[in-house]
Amino acid sequence: MRRSSLILVAVVVLGACDPSSPSQKTVPDVVDDVPDDWAPEARARINDLAADLSETRDGLCTDYTVMSADDYRLGLFTQQHARYIPRAVALCSVASSSGGTGGDAENVEIVLHDSSERRDEFIDERSAGLCDLSQRNEIGLPALRFAVGDDWSVQTDSQAVAIEIGGALGGAYRVKPCGDVTDPDWDVDAVARLDALANRVETAGIDCAFAVGDKDLLRLQRHYAEIGLPGALGSCDATYGDAGSSVLGFVAYADDATPRDQFLLSEFDELCSGGADVRIVAGDGWDLLAVTGPHAELVATATGGSPTSDRCAVVSTVPTTALPVQGPIIPQEP
Numbered sequence: 321m322r323r324s325s326l327i328l329v330a331v332v333v334l335g336a337c338d339p340s341s342p343s344q345k346t347v348p349d350v351v352d353d354v355p356d357d358w359a360p361e362a363r364a365r366i367n368d369l370a371a372d373l374s375e376t377r378d379g380l381c382t383d384y385t386v387m388s389a390d391d392y393r394l395g396l397f398t399q400q401h402a403r404y405i406p407r408a409v410a411l412c413s414v415a416s417s418s419g420g421t422g423g424d425a426e427n428v429e430i431v432l433h434d435s436s437e438r439r440d441e442f443i444d445e446r447s448a449g450l451c452d453l454s455q456r457n458e459i460g461l462p463a464l465r466f467a468v469g470d471d472w473s474v475q476t477d478s479q480a481v482a483i484e485i486g487g488a489l490g491g492a493y494r495v496k497p498c499g500d501v502t503d504p505d506w507d508v509d510a511v512a513r514l515d516a517l518a519n520r521v522e523t524a525g526i527d528c529a530f531a532v533g534d535k536d537l538l539r540l541q542r543h544y545a546e547i548g549l550p551g552a553l554g555s556c557d558a559t560y561g562d563a564g565s566s567v568l569g570f571v572a573y574a575d576d577a578t579p580r581d582q583f584l585l586s587e588f589d590e591l592c593s594g595g596a597d598v599r600i601v602a603g604d605g606w607d608l609l610a611v612t613g614p615h616a617e618l619v620a621t622a623t624g625g626s627p628t629s630d631r632c633a634v635v636s637t638v639p640t641t642a643l644p645v646q647g648p649i650i651p652q653e654p
Contacts, residue, residue: 350403354393358386362407366432369472369489370410376488379415382425386410402449404442407432407471414481416531428485429475439473443496446475451498462536463504464496479505480532506535507574510551513606514570517623518556521568524622527559528568547586548578558610560618566596568619569609580607592632601625 358366363386373381387409396402409432413425433439447464454461467474467486476482479495486493497504511532518530533553538544551574558568571587573580584600584607591598591609599616601608603625610616616627 350405351393351397354396354405355389357389358408362432365471366408366410366430369430369432370412373412373485373488376484379425380484380488381412381414381428384410384412402445404438404445406438406442407434414476414485426477426481428477428481431473431475433471433473436470439468439471443468443473443494447496447498451496455499461498462501462539463498465505466494466496467491468494478534478536480511483511503576504535506532506553507551507572507577510572510574510577510605513572514552514554517570517603517606517608518554520623521556521558521619524618525561526568526618526622528556530554530556530570543586543590547583550574550580550583551577558615558619560615563614563618566611566615568615571607571609573605588630588632597632600628600630602628 366386370381370384374384392406392409396405410430411427412430413427415425431439431442433442443464443466450464451461453459465476465479465482467476467482467489469486469489469491472489472491474482474485474489474491476485479493482495483493485491495505514532515530518528521528521530531554533555535549535553538553539549550571552570552572554570556568556570557565559565569591571584573583588598588600588609596611597613599610599613601610601616601620601623603623606625608616608619608623608625610619613627619625620627
């Protein structure tokens with residue numbers, strides 16, 4: 321399960337309402353400064369931000385609602401570290417851009433600020449407080465992620481959603497690592513390389529609802545804990561017309577991540593152990609992992625890559641239906 325930073329906020333509030341939980345230090349001076357309601361101009365501005373997001377694509381900022389000032393006041397009252405009062409706060413959901421194959425919708429929080437300086441104050445306070453909470457309760461939150469603009473911030477759980485929202489609103493992406501985590505995110509150039517590859521695949525007529533893998537979840541898998549992770553991983557359920565369909569895995573490399581020579585053969589052996597005839601299509605700084613020779617040839621033609629001579633030792637005839645999109649996970653185990 322993903323270590324959701326926004327769920328941590330709710331846990332703090334609910335825990336403070338539980339009579340069995342330790343008493344919390346209150347901050348009445350700050351609580352008293354929260355307005356009875358957000359100002360009309362702030363509501364209008366945050367509504368416009370949510371509307372701009374929802375118009376970008378289906379599934380972006382659904383279930384939109386403005387958080388009441390009373391609810392925000394409760395959060396300040398129960399969180400020792402929270403002392404920041406924004407202009408307005410709203411919540412909404414973001415469904416996967418790959419048509420829902422990437423899992424449940426992700427919740428995001430939109431916060432409106434008086435200035436970029438106040439925005440940075442909020443992000444620093446939120447990050448320090450939740451990272452400390454995660455460490456004290458051994459939750460393992462790797463980082464907090466935000467899309468930021470001049471007078472707004474949007475907190476997300478994933479890098480991909482924060483980058484998408486930042487692009488949609490003309491903002492930027494910001495990550496705040498927790499503790500000693502030094503590599504919470506995929507390499508940005510590697511992600512861009514995979515996006516470009518996915519576009520080539522789609523342009524060639526191969527139906528591929530591409531999604532970047534969830535690094536927070538992948539890093540917890542024993543296989544990747546042992547071999548490390550490359551610059552970025554992704555996958556899609558690829559449909560090749562008359563040639564059938566299967567999962568197509570995407571791998572891109574980066575200088576400060578696990579290199580190709582160390583990653584690819586171990587990944588290939590792991591995929592082959594699932595029973596499918598996996599083939600490698602190699603490119604400049606990337607590899608694609610396709611099932612069967614015909615699929616690999618079609619992918620190579622679409623991307624300009626070259627099929628390698630690598631073959632799985634044992635080929636199974638079991639169907640290669642897709643697992644949830646997290647990385648280049650190719651076959652179902654027989």
